Amino acid sequence: MKWLSDFTSLIFPRICAACGNSLWKHEDVICHSCEFHLPKTNFHFSDDNPVARIFWGRASLASGAAFLYFNKGNKVQQLVHQLKYKGRKDIGIFLGSFYGQTLKYAPLFNCADLIIPVPLHKKKFMKRGYNQSEQFGIGLSSAMKIPVNRHLLVRTKATETQTRKSRFSRYQNVREIFLVNQPEQWRGKHVLLIDDVVTTGATLESCIHALELIPEVKISIACIATALL
DSSP: OHHHHHHHHHHSOOBOTTTOOBOOTTOBSBOHHHHHTOOBOOGGGOSSSHHHHHTTTTSOOSEEEEEEEOOTTSHHHHHHHHHHHSOOHHHHHHHHHHHHHHHTTOTTTTTOSEEEEOOOOHHHHHHHSSOHHHHHHHHHHHHHTOOBOSSSEEEOSOOOOOTTOOHHHHHHHHTTOEEESSGGGGTTOEEEEEEEEESSOHHHHHHHHHHTTSTTOEEEEEEEEESOO
């Protein structure tokens, strides 16, 4: 009933996850103004972009991109923080669906066979209750019609947070901590590896090296955001 919906909205107001203003009935997760002004990278148009370049000479990558620019204090940081630490799984799904509507027309990405979220260790998963990258993947999957597989890649070791670590320390922190289940089963597949934020690329590089055990595999990367310009 409309009156019940209006009453519920009065007691539990729906607010934009980016700016905090009230959402109109036709808006979801973030307001149309914030949605319009999201700092998009458009990296998916080229295989020569700042995200792809991170891995040149370090790992075998077909293509790489990130949806948004992440800067300290901007609305993207606010969205990612709520997704990771405030239980806002809907933000990941929303951003995945939003980006997926673009990637499904991008030749570098729309031929992927499956979407692989960077996995959390089971201890962190139990503490948080969900994997933020998987929520992003659910949104991508709904838009791109590509299945998510959260069992192919496994994190074998719990590591410290990467925040405030140097590039070398980040690499050492995540070195050889991932493995692939039944690599022969995925022979010749194009996998789309996804994460929330890419900075030095250390975690993703470690994932790529694990995925390279799949015979004839092709690997691409898509993230919610990057601080790279």
